[in-house]
Amino acid sequence: MASNTPKTIPLLTPYKMGKFNLSHRIVLAPLTRNRSYKNIPQPHAVLYYSQRTTEGGLLITEATGVSDTAQGYPETPGIWTKEQVEAWKPIVDSVHNKGGIFFCQIWHIRLRNLVTWFNTTQEDGEPSFEGPPGPMIEKKYIVKHGFQPNGQAPISCTDKGVTPGLYGEDWSPPRRLGIDEIPHIINDFKLAARNAIEAGFQPNGQAPISCTDKGVTPGLYGEDWSPPRRLGIDEIPHIINDFKLAARNAIEAGFDGVEIHGANGYLIEQFMKDQVNDRKDQYGGTLENRCRFALEIVEAVAKEIGSQRVGIRLSPFTDFMESSDSNPEALGLYMANALNKYNILYLHVIGPRWSESESPQSLLPMRKAFKATFVASGGYDRNGGNEAVAEDEADLVAFGRLFLANPDLPRRFELDAGLNRYDRSTFYTQDPVVGYTDYPFLDVHA
Numbered sequence: 389m390a391s392n393t394p395k396t397i398p399l400l401t402p403y404k405m406g407k408f409n410l411s412h413r414i415v416l417a418p419l420t421r422n423r424s425y426k427n428i429p430q431p432h433a434v435l436y437y438s439q440r441t442t443e444g445g446l447l448i449t450e451a452t453g454v455s456d457t458a459q460g461y462p463e464t465p466g467i468w469t470k471e472q473v474e475a476w477k478p479i480v481d482s483v484h485n486k487g488g489i490f491f492c493q494i495w496h497i498r499l500r501n502l503v504t505w506f507n508t509t510q511e512d513g514e515p516s517f518e519g520p521p522g523p524m525i526e527k528k529y530i531v532k533h534g535f536q537p538n539g540q541a542p543i544s545c546t547d548k549g550v551t552p553g554l555y556g557e558d559w560s561p562p563r564r565l566g567i568d569e570i571p572h573i574i575n576d577f578k579l580a581a582r583n584a585i586e587a588g589f590q591p592n593g594q595a596p597i598s599c600t601d602k603g604v605t606p607g608l609y610g611e612d613w614s615p616p617r618r619l620g621i622d623e624i625p626h627i628i629n630d631f632k633l634a635a636r637n638a639i640e641a642g643f644d645g646v647e648i649h650g651a652n653g654y655l656i657e658q659f660m661k662d663q664v665n666d667r668k669d670q671y672g673g674t675l676e677n678r679c680r681f682a683l684e685i686v687e688a689v690a691k692e693i694g695s696q697r698v699g700i701r702l703s704p705f706t707d708f709m710e711s712s713d714s715n716p717e718a719l720g721l722y723m724a725n726a727l728n729k730y731n732i733l734y735l736h737v738i739g740p741r742w743s744e745s746e747s748p749q750s751l752l753p754m755r756k757a758f759k760a761t762f763v764a765s766g767g768y769d770r771n772g773g774n775e776a777v778a779e780d781e782a783d784l785v786a787f788g789r790l791f792l793a794n795p796d797l798p799r800r801f802e803l804d805a806g807l808n809r810y811d812r813s814t815f816y817t818q819d820p821v822v823g824y825t826d827y828p829f830l831d832v833h834a
Contacts, residue, residue, distance in 0.1 A: 423463060541616045566622055
């Protein structure tokens with residue numbers, strides 16, 4: 389006799405993440421959308437995030453700058469000023485009013501900033517160059533040093549640039565981050581996190597800071613990139629403090645917690661990756677030294693707002709913006725083990741899908757080593773996500789493009805319904821509606 393018991397859908401089973409009771413395991417991945425004019429979150433974001441909220445669902449914001457020098461892309465939000473904190477509050481309220489759990493992703497941009505903007509994207513909000521590019525955005529963003537204050541080069545763990553012509557683009561060289569500058573960077577993250585709880589570009593034309601002053605290859609991805617400047621050792625405490633204050637602001641804005649952006653070739657990851665970090669001080673060389681900056685930020689933010697309000701996103705296997713590592717497995721495993729010391733809420737890892745030589749199982753050592761919630765992302769669909777949860781490869785699965793184009797993604801996965809196709813050309817435009825809040829919901833009565 390056939391059973392009428394509905395088949396369990398792993399992605400739709402409940403999960404307890406610290407004090408948060410999740411009704412399902414489908415997470416809105418952080419997605420840069422470039423619609424926060426003058427770095428201020430806008431009212432149209434209320435609808436955007438509310439549309440994607442479900443009772444007991446976890447959402448992560450688009451990457452949010454921890455300071456004015458943390459910026460590098462046009463119209464991305466920040467959380468270092470009172471105005472930004474206040475602007476985030478109604479957005480956070482809209483998610484909480486529908487029962488969602490909302491984390492603010494705080495970041496410091498990469499070692500090199502984009503001079504001319506592009507409009508293609510990879511899964512989970514990061515640029516992609518697999519296929520034809522979308523239309524170029526208006527060239528008003530063409531500036532010499534990628535929006536850094538006073539025309540500075542962007543900072544990096546190194547001062548070597550990427551290969552000239554990488555991805556067919558022109559990349560500006562960074563400057564090596566001084567050992568004295570690192571506490572400043574960590575402080576930037578701290579301040580951004582603080583601002584996030586309460587509720588892109590560089591000021592004065594400065595070059596963006598980086599762990600290095602090497603620029604990426606000129607012409608990488610068909611774009612023009614401004615060179616960074618190397619972060620001084622005396623600046624590092626300030627950066628750490630920026631993260632701490634950003635976390636505090638995030639809590640003031642009403643967020644449930646923060647996700648530290650340690651992935652995709654941005655500042656924190658630059659320090660971790662040995663193909664970028666060429667420093668000779670205590671933040672370069674050995675694996676332990678290269679991970680020091682990231683862990684100091686984690687420690688500062690956890691102390692500021694409580695460890696159970698903190699997550700971090702890593703991508704040891706990717707090489708975006710020429711930020712690669714000679715031994716990504718060792719890097720990922722080291723970080724997974726080291727993070728246990730700080731008792732943070734979750735670890736969010738982008739899988740090694742960019743390289744055909746890598747196996748999806750590459751995440752398993754990190755998953756087994758990390759003692760709290762493990763979030764996987766990177767190219768998952770319904771079947772892949774269900775398999776990851778069913779086989780205990782991840783506790784939660786984050787979806788980017790699929791969630792962008794399907795605001796009711798959990799419902800569609802429940803019904804195994806068809807999905808809207810995303811429009812790549814609208815990912816990074818500044819339109820407050822088109823490609824942002826106009827994707828249709830499933831008509832269950834049709």
